[in-house]
Amino acid sequence: AQSVTQLDSQVPVFEEAPVELRCNYSSSVSVYLFWYVQYPNQGLQLLLKYLSGSTLVKGINGFEAEFNKSQTSFHLRKPSVHISDTAEYFCAVSRDNNDMRFGAGTRLTVKP
Amino acid sequence: GAGVSQTPSNKVTEKGKYVELRCDPISGHTALYWYRQSLGQGPEFLIYFQGTGAADDSGLPNDRFFAVRPEGSVSTLKIQRTERGDSAVYLCASSSTISGGYHNEQFFGPGTRLTVL
Numbered sequence: 001a002q003s004v005t006q007l008d009s010q011v012p013v014f015e016e017a018p019v020e021l022r023c024n025y026s027s028s029v030s031v032y033l034f035w036y037v038q039y040p041n042q043g044l045q046l047l048l049k050y051l052s053g054s055t056l057v058k059g060i061n062g063f064e065a066e067f068n069k070s071q072t073s074f075h076l077r078k079p080s081v082h083i084s085d086t087a088e089y090f091c092a093v094s095r096d097n098n099d100m101r102f103g104a105g106t107r108l109t110v111k112p
Numbered sequence: 113g114a115g116v117s118q119t120p121s122n123k124v125t126e127k128g129k130y131v132e133l134r135c136d137p138i139s140g141h142t143a144l145y146w147y148r149q150s151l152g153q154g155p156e157f158l159i160y161f162q163g164t165g166a167a168d169d170s171g172l173p174n175d176r177f178f179a180v181r182p183e184g185s186v187s188t189l190k191i192q193r194t195e196r197g198d199s200a201v202y203l204c205a206s207s208s209t210i211s212g213g214y215h216n217e218q219f220f221g222p223g224t225r226l227t228v229l
Contacts, residue, residue, distance in 0.1 A: 004154075036220075043116075044155070044203070044220040090154050098143070099168060100218065102154030 002027035002093045006103035014111050015083055021076040021106045023065075023091035033074040034092040034100070035065055044090065050074065061085070086110045114138065116221035118204050124227045125194055133189040133224045137206030144187050145218060146179055147203040155203055161187060162209070194228045201225050 007022040025031065035047040048059025055067040065076045074091060088107050094100040117136040125131050137144050143162055147155035157171040161181045169179070176194075181187040191198055205218040 006154075041222075043222045044205075046217050049217070092154075098145075098160050100145075100155075100157060102147075102156070104152070105154050 002029075002031055002095065002099075002101055004091050004093050004101055004103035006091055006106050008106050009104065010107045010109070012109045012111060013081055016080045018079050019077065019081050019085075019108065021089050021091075021108065023074045023076065023103060025072050025074065025091075025093045027072075027093060027095075029095060031093045031095055033065075033067060034094070035059065035063070035074075035076050036090045036092060036102075037061075038088040038090065038105075040087070047076070047089075081108070081110045083110050083112060116204055116206050116219050118202075118221040118224050120224060121222065122225045122227075124229065126229050127194060127196060129194050129228075131191050131194055131226065133191075133202050133226070135187045135189070135204030135206075135221060137185060137187070137204070138219055139185075140208065141206035141219075142184070142209050143207045143218075144181060145205040145207075146187070146189050147205070149201045149203055149223070151200075158189070191226075194226075196228050199226055199228045 003026050005024045013019050033050040036044045037047050038044050047063050048057045050057045050067045058064045063078050088105045090105050091103040092100045119134045145160045146158040149155045159169040159179050164184045176192045178190045201223040203223045205220045207218045208216045
């Protein structure tokens with residue numbers, strides 16, 4: 001079965017600084033990869049997904065992620081964060097979008 | 113348009129009681145998913161419906177948990193003899209299906225926060 005490890009439980013960063021949230025996965029088969037964001041008191045929202053093709057995936061709100069098969073990673077990046085990016089971010093892996101497995105989450109806190 | 117809705121938003125019950133949590137998916141979505149999110153954790157898959165049938169219930173923790181989707185739209189997650197460890201946010205998601213079996217993006221509801229005293 002596939003699984004996901006998010007290496008950082010909390011990431012504090014100053015406004016306008018770059019950020020990288022790390023995600024590693026394990027699977028014996030090809031998978032699809034996702035990043036979701038959860039704002040306080042709101043439901044999960046899809047940021048971006050990798051299904052196939054280009055390994056650099058661009059999502060909403062200026063986020064992007066790069067799929068690295070050799071390192072089994074799918075790190076999320078943003079060149080300049082805003083206060084409004086403060087939220088919980090979840091990496092997820094799936095064989096076919098039916099059996100999605102989530103990581104434990106990374107809490108991004110953007111400070112002024 | 114309307115998203116995935118879940119009721120109630122909060123449920124407080126006593127240990128040993130029975131609870132039902134409801135999910136209304138986006139109209140026309142054939143797939144429906146239940147997850148459980150404990151404090152400080154990511155969502156944990158419970159069960160997935162394709163239409164009326166449970167296509168994968170491997171995530172249900174034990175036989176106290178059961179879910180139905182009798183008409184292929186609304187789903188109810190049922191928990192018998194609740195325990196304090198069942199306290200969590202229960203999330204529902206729905207998606208449409210495209211050819212080849214791959215499902216489109218899962219849209220999540222706001223969740224039901226269950227507290228077992």
